[in-house]
Amino acid sequence: MKDVSYAYGTNHYRLDPDLRNVLRHYWREAPQHEAELERWGAYMGREAYEVAYHVDQDAPPVLVMHDLYGNRVDRARLSPAQRTVLEELRPITRPPYEGGSWHHHYALGYLLADPGLYCILTITHQVAYAIHKYAPQYEDWKHRLLYGEAYGATWMTEIQGGSDLGANRTLARKEDGAWRLFGGDKYFASGAGLADVALVTARPEGAPPGPKGLALFLVPRLNRKGTLNYRVRRLKHKSGTRAVPSGEVELEGSEAYPIGRLEEGIYYTLETLTVSRLANAVAAMGIAQKAQLEARFRVRARHAFGKRLLEQPLVRYDLTDLAVRQAGGLALAFHAVAAFDAAWRDRPPYTPAYHYARFLSHLAKNRTADHAAAITQRAMELFGGLGFLEEYAVARWHREALITPIWEGPSNIQALDMLEAMQKKHAHRPFLEEVTATLGAQPDPEAQATLKVLEATLSRLNGARPEAAAWLAKAALERLADAATVAALYALAGSAGERYAVLARLYATRFLLGEPYPEWALAAPEVLALEEDA
Incomplete structure (x- = not known):
């Protein structure tokens, strides 16, 4: 595995300062779990990383139709290595039901990120969620799902x-x-x-x-x-x-x-989809981070035109784009997780806090998928020809990232669901208040420009007739997500340092103002924070 991947064998938690800072910002108990996250980071960078690659390349599941006696069984046969790793990963599903936090659950999912392994765990977890909240008479099933006796x-x-x-x-x-x-x-x-x-x-x-x-x-x-x-x-x-x-x-x-x-079934269904869409968001950024790790090691090892790739201005521009997207997408994802963590015990007909959490889940699910596809594509390009060969690890991450915009609903359905949350539940009102308060406190022109874009987007959407609102919804979904991201990065600067205010300015410049990253970012080493990879 070390011959096809730079990231294999490394600690994926230790090499991720953005994750550590985001968790400390949103999850008060994060410092108490530092040692555990370190252990998981090592496991995700070695055993889980290797088995996932092995299954993808050589040992996908196979359907067994009949047993030895001719009975129909319809069972999927997994690689023994995959079964073993899945059992080791099962604790990811438990924290919310054992006095823990959704931040804990999603942080471990982010560190794993591999869509195949994580999907098996998330769909198992969704069943446990529905039982826990709405069908306690099936508690035995829930225990079996959480502790490895059932999928x-x-x-x-x-x-x-x-x-x-x-x-x-x-x-x-x-x-x-x-x-x-x-x-x-x-x-x-x-x-x-x-x-x-x-x-x-x-x-x-x-x-x-x-x-x-x-x-x-x-x-x-x-x-x-x-x-x-x-x-x-x-x-x-x-x-x-x-x-x-x-x-x-x-x-x-x-x-x-x-x-x-029975009559509340659609609400339970949408709840389980919200749980899964948040998993989709953190997985998208986890996939992106694995591709970014591969690229960051690559540009320091590879020489071209007389110097390391890392020293080439265009490569640094690409790395800046990766860093801005990664930090922004991760902040947005865990901002949505924080809202869900505060409201997940609500039941139909729900409170404004739950509607807001659902609104944020649409923004996060959609925009993180965009970032994952872009980051993994750029990582492949930074590898040159090797990046497009299946025998190297980085190629798989782009293929996997392209799943995240589709699973749990593509952008069209996310936009329509967001629109419904706005029109029927007015979920955008607390969103506007929160983002306005954060951006309004910033002196940077980029923050004020973001605020103007946000207000114009909501005004245009709210003033449109129904068909026109649907026509505008997907573009609005992206702009609202970008405004939320800028605000989340500025908020993160208050607890994690000025680097995140710089990233907020760069994010706003690129994604809300539509301009290239400014030249001053080339001479701002804190943007890339490459020393964290050493």
Whole structure:
């Protein structure tokens, strides 16, 4: 592995000053977990890093249809190395339910970042979340999910609807006192063949059409007779992450157990999606950081045109872009995590604090995906020809980053969900107050320019007729996320030092004013903080 990766064998926590500063800013207990995070950083940089690469290149999951006796089992066979690492990683899922913080949970997810391994853990964790909050009668399942005896999955969408949950056709019918699901064709079911129990959306017989008619059910792999409760038609061959088995699942008479109140199913579903979208955001920046590590080591080792790449002005411009995007995306992601950590115990119909947390999750999920794709692409370019060869580690990170804009809803659905949170829940009001207070206290012209862009964006969106608002929503989603990022970086400067105010100015210049990074950044070594990699 050391022959294909610069980052392998390093401590991924120790080499990440932005993570340490962000955690100390948002998570009061972070210093108490320093030793633990160091241990995880070493593990993510060695065992987890190596196994993830091995699975991707040589040992993806395989679907086993029948056992030795000819019985249909529909099981995904994992590499023994992958199974071992997944068991070691299982503690990532536990902190929120054992008196800990969501910062703790997402910090460990960020350090792992590998989409295949982390996806398996996140979908397992989402099932535990729904049980913990709305179905405590299934506590035994929750314990099994958190402690390694079972895997979970979330199967919401269907082929005809995609992100439109209201288009689901799976019918839930009560027969002889038990619920069964019919006509379900979950066409992109992550965890297929691996999951022992799944969260599934279905429409109870007689329920109204549209998303509000959906209920959320717990569907075990085996029914009460001990036979298969659903069928896995096949696993899909993906161009992205290869470590998580994803396939097509057929539900025809599958036994199901309601989560909470049937009429609130769409709210529970959107909650679990919020949990996963935050995971998507931190994973995107974790992927970006791994690619950035590879690039930062590379530019110090490689010589061209008579000097190290690191000493070339254009390369330093690229590294500046990586540093600004990485710090900004990470600050935005954990700002959203902090809002969720403060409101996650809310239940339908929810409080303004929860609506604000959901609003931020859309901003963070979408913009971090953009940054991850850009950072990993630039890292590949800094490797030159080697960056495009699958045999080197950096190439995989760009392929993996391209998943993050799609999973848990692409930018269009994030924009529409953001718009709904604004129009129906007025979630932008506390957002505007918070960002205005932070930016208004800054003397820099970049802060004031950001504030003007923010106010103009909201004014244009709020004054538009419905179709025009939808037309503008995606651009607004990006601009609001960028304004939130500038504010988060300025706020971080108060606890972590002036470097973050400099990064805030650079971020605003590049992403809100649309100008190139100014020349003075070339002579500002604190921007890159390269000594942290030594």
